[in-house]
Amino acid sequence: MSPRTFSSTISEEALKNLQDLLGDRFLVTEEEIHPYAFDASSLCFFPPAVALPETKEEVLEILRLADKYNFPITPRGSGTATTGSALPIGGGLVVSFTRMNRILEINSEERTAVVEPGVLNGDLKRELKKYNLFYPPDPASYTFSTIGGNVATGAGGPRGLKYGTTKDYVLSLLVGLPGGQTLRxxxxxxxxxxxYNITPLFVGSEGTLGVFLEIQLKLLPLPEKRALFLIYFPEELSALKLGSEILLQGITPACAEFVDKTSILVIKERLDAKTSSIEGLLFLEFDGTKEEVEKVRVKIREILGSKELFFQEAEEELEIEKLWEIRRVISPSLRTLGSKKISDDVVIPRRGSLEFIKFLRNLEKETGVLIAAYGHAGDGNFHVNLIFDEEHEKVALQVREAILRKVLDLAGTLSGEHGVGFTKRSFVVWELNDFQLEIMRKIKALFDPKGLLNPNIKLP
Ligand SMILES: Cc1cc2nc3c(=O)[nH]c(=O)nc-3n(C[C@H](O)[C@H](O)[C@H](O)COP(=O)(O)OP(=O)(O)OC[C@H]3O[C@@H](n4cnc5c(N)ncnc54)[C@H](O)[C@@H]3O)c2cc1C
Structure with missing residues (x-):
């Protein structure tokens, strides 16, 4: 069967079946479906209908109906994807998992948890604290994005440097497939x-291979102590250089986050007033036992003192979170610098970081398009944002292409954690060869032979 034989709308009979199954949790009016037409990209696609299942049995029945009546499905968590991956681009039904938000099990002995896909990352973290347990993946959206969405995008965050990303914590999945079959x-x-170890295949699959019904996660003991340094630099590249220097000394921070000079424009008011011409910031967090953290603090203070750098330091949870808030507001605040924004989350090997930032600054000078590049410097993952006004859209798109080409020249990859979605789909052929794409298409066809799951994203 061809992978594109579904209709972009849903037949009357299928709609009736869905209505009977879900009652008032089946949304069809424009007012009701409006919030599901957007995610955190600037795209908008209205679905013909939205389903709000509360149990896995309801999801499996939806998958049976999709197969029977041939309509596509877009799984959705909180809709914070930045790539259009939570939008019904080919039409069809949006299945929102926000009502499947129960923590099913916390096993302190095994250090595992089983959750439904709609549990918010932040809610899980809060609950685990009561058990002295810790789920490290921490996308900046952690208070409002779902574990299902995090698994589907392979979400990462500042802690990725020491602890890895979502892929390192998914032990197993209960997956629903079109036709209503389940696969553990x-x-x-x-x-x-x-x-076969197929769990990682689903991490980062962006809802194209199956829908997650239950997610079993690996946990760690909660670190006893945290300490955060926010370091100010008069020149942006020095922030990156210090990050590398610290890693080369054998010190592994839990997080090493870089903030560039363009991003500083939107957080200036939140920074320490004693600083004037600041062009770079580095957030360094350390965690471990009290003794480990104290030892590393002494060492870091020594390094910063020898370089005469100004810094703020926090050790109480509230103070630490207050400082981290400065980093978290960057992404939404950049929208205040121009009417349009394109954001990518590229990764380059750490040794290419300085060359990459210099390249961006030259490009900015040549084209006049404002470029922000902040993020997880520790693992080479930069959030590159182009900010511009409507009339400069054409040149901004050319700038974006030049940046993506540079990333690949530096042996990097086009997405570290946000996924391909719709916005990067046409660039995938720049990174992957025909054989890699053929294997990916075969894997997709194995789980989803009719191509009903999120059909217009990820694969070109
Ligand atoms: C302010 C802001 C900051 C962000 N910071 C980060 C960051 O630091 N790191 C990072 O990695 N991302 C970040 N993101 C992006 C986004 O939050 C993540 O990609 C997140 O994992 C998406 O979760 P969600 O619940 O919103 O999923 P959605 O956006 O609803 O969906 C994302 C993808 O998951 C699929 N999906 C959702 N639920 C399921 C399911 N049950 N089964 C199968 N597929 C499913 C969808 O089809 C879609 O492909 C940020 C976004 C914003 C707006």
Whole structure:
């Protein structure tokens, strides 16, 4: 069967079946479906209908109906994707998982949890604290994005440097497939090699291979102590250089976040007033036992003192979160610098970071398009944002292409954590060769032979 044989709308009979199944949790009026036509990209696609299932049995019935009546499905968590991946680009039904938000199990002995996909990352973190347990992946959206969305995008965050990203914490998944079949991807134990290890295939699959019904996560003990340094630099590249220097000394921060001079424009008011001409910031967080954190603090103070750098330091949870808030507001605040914004989350090997930032500054000078590039410097993952007004759209798109080409020249990759979605789909052929794409298409066809799941994203 061709992967594009569905109708972009949903037949009357299918709509009736969905209505009977879900009652008032099946949305069809324009007013009701309006919030589901957007995500955090600047795209807008109205779905013909939205389903709000509350149980896995309801999701499986929706998947049976999709297969029977041939309509596409867009799984959706909180809709914070930056790439259009939560939007019904080919029409069809949006299935929102926000009502499947129960934490099903917390097992302190095994250090695992089982959650429904709609649980918010921040809610899980808060609950685990009561058990002295810790789920490290921390996208800046963690208070409002879902674990299902995090798994589907392979979300990362500042802690990725020391702890890895979502992919390192998914032990197994219960996946629903078109037609209503379920697939458990792992044995559910902490180790196990009997099945092929297909769980990682689903992490970052952006809702194109299956929908997650239950997610089993690996947990860690909560670190005893945290300490955060916010370091100010008169020149932006020095912030990156210090980050590398610290790693080369064998010190591993939990987080090393870089803020460039354009991003500083939108957070200036929140910075310490004693600083004037600041062009770069570095957030360095350390965690561990009290003794470990104290030892590293002494060392970092020594390094900063020898370089005569100004810094703020926090060790109480509230103070630490207040400083982190400065970093978290950058993404939404950049919209105040221009009427349009294009954002990418590219990754380059760390050794290419300085060359990359210099390249961006030259490009900015040549074209007049404002470029912000902040993010997870520790693992080479930069959030590159182009900010411009309507009349400069054409040149901004050319700038974007030049940046993506440079990333690949530096042996990087086009997305580290936000995914491909719709906005990067046409660039995937720049990174992957025909054989890689053929394998990806075969994998997609294995789980979703009719191409009903999120059909217009990820694969070119
Ligand atoms: C201010 C802001 C800051 C951000 N910071 C970060 C960051 O630091 N790091 C980072 O990685 N991302 C970041 N993001 C992007 C976004 O928050 C993440 O991609 C997040 O993982 C999306 O979760 P969500 O619940 O909003 O999912 P959605 O946006 O609703 O969906 C994302 C993808 O997941 C799929 N999906 C959702 N639920 C399921 C399911 N149950 N089964 C199968 N597929 C499913 C969707 O089809 C879609 O492809 C940020 C976004 C914003 C707006």
């Amino acid at each position: 991807t792992g044995p559910g134990t902490l180790k196990g090699v009997v099945p």
